[in-house]
Amino acid sequence: NAGVTQTPKFQVLKTGQSMTLQCAQDMNHEYMSWYRQDPGMGLRLIHYSVGAGITDQGEVPNGYNVSRSTTEDFPLRLLSAAPSQTSVYFCASRGFSHGTIRANVLTFGAGSRLTVL
Amino acid sequence: QKEVEQDPGPLSVPEGAIVSLNCTYSNSAFQYFMWYRQYSRKGPELLMYTYSSGNKEDGRFTAQVDKSSKYISLFIRDSQPSDSATYLCAMSFTGTASKLTFGTGTRLQVTL
Numbered sequence: 001n002a003g004v005t006q007t008p009k010f011q012v013l014k015t016g017q018s019m020t021l022q023c024a025q026d027m028n029h030e031y032m033s034w035y036r037q038d039p040g041m042g043l044r045l046i047h048y049s050v051g052a053g054i055t056d057q058g059e060v061p062n063g064y065n066v067s068r069s070t071t072e073d074f075p076l077r078l079l080s081a082a083p084s085q086t087s088v089y090f091c092a093s094r095g096f097s098h099g100t101i102r103a104n105v106l107t108f109g110a111g112s113r114l115t116v117l
Numbered sequence: 118q119k120e121v122e123q124d125p126g127p128l129s130v131p132e133g134a135i136v137s138l139n140c141t142y143s144n145s146a147f148q149y150f151m152w153y154r155q156y157s158r159k160g161p162e163l164l165m166y167t168y169s170s171g172n173k174e175d176g177r178f179t180a181q182v183d184k185s186s187k188y189i190s191l192f193i194r195d196s197q198p199s200d201s202a203t204y205l206c207a208m209s210f211t212g213t214a215s216k217l218t219f220g221t222g223t224r225l226q227v228t229l
Contacts, residue, residue: 004160040125042221043161043205058216090160105151106217108160 002026004109006091012115013081021076021112023091031094032074033106036060036087043090049074050096081116088113120144123206123220132229136193140206140220143187147208147218150182152191155203155222164204165191196227 007022025032033048035058045058049068063085065077074093078085092106123140130136138152149168153161165180167173167189173180179192189208193200206220 040221042121042123043207043217043219045216048216092160105163105166106161108162110160111158 004091004093004107006089006109006112008112009110010113012117013078014117015082017081018077018079019081019114020078021089021091021114023074023076023109024072025074025091025093025107026072027093027095027107028071029093029095029107030071031096032068033058033092034064034066034074034076035090035092037090037111038087046076046089078114081114083116086114086116118143119221120218121206121208121220124223125221127224127226129226129228130196132196132198132227134196134227136191136196136200136225136227138191138193138204138206138223138225140189141187142189142208142218144210145184145187146210149209150180150189151207151217152178152180153205153207153219155205157202161205193225196225198227198229201225201227 004025030051034046035043037043044060046064047066049055055066089112091109094106121142151166152164154164155161167180167182170182170184177194181190203222203224205222207217209217
């Protein structure tokens with residue numbers, strides 16, 4: 001199993017450009033999410049999805065869009081990149097097991113490093 | 118004040134040492150507690166998880182939760198150079214399965 005696959009691994013953008021970070025999982029997980037990781041800030045939730053066609057905002061959603069047309073894919077879109085969006089982005093997924101510890105076991109991708117100039 | 122506080126380190130120890138990593142938190146509603154390990158330029162991977170207070174042991178790793186003090190710990194016995202990584206604590210509320218609150222991570226270096 002590949003687990004959670006993120007592309008691209010590295011990207012440099014100019015301010016105002018748009019791009020999409022891709023995330024795919026092959027574990028049939030219902031839940032998928034995007035985090036950003038910044039020094040001194042830890043991992044912060046951007047957007048998440050509990051199933052195809054359902055998305056919701058996390059802690060830091062501004063400047064990012066998501067959609068979930070299939071169970072496998074959860075792309076993150078930056079419509080007009082800003083230097084403040086320079087970060088490492090992680091996609092994570094998990095299956096549901098209501099009310100148990102397994103419900104919180106996230107599997108992370110390897111990350112996408114984005115620099116906005 | 119952050120909901121979860123974690124000393125960023127770096128923490129440098131010799132091979133074979135016992136390592137203690139800690140997090141404090143402010144919200145007493147947290148029920149699930151996890152430790153993730155993150156190697157350089159990799160994604161975090163789940164190392165340990167516990168529910169409510171108590172200890173859990175897995176090989177050289179022991180996770181400890183003290184809810185009365187809002188304090189969690191991860192102990193690593195007989196530390197190895199391969200344990201060199203950043204360790205992130207994470208926690209969530211009962212039933213709020215969609216969101217984890219992470220600490221900022223402690224960078225650990227185990228030297229030969």
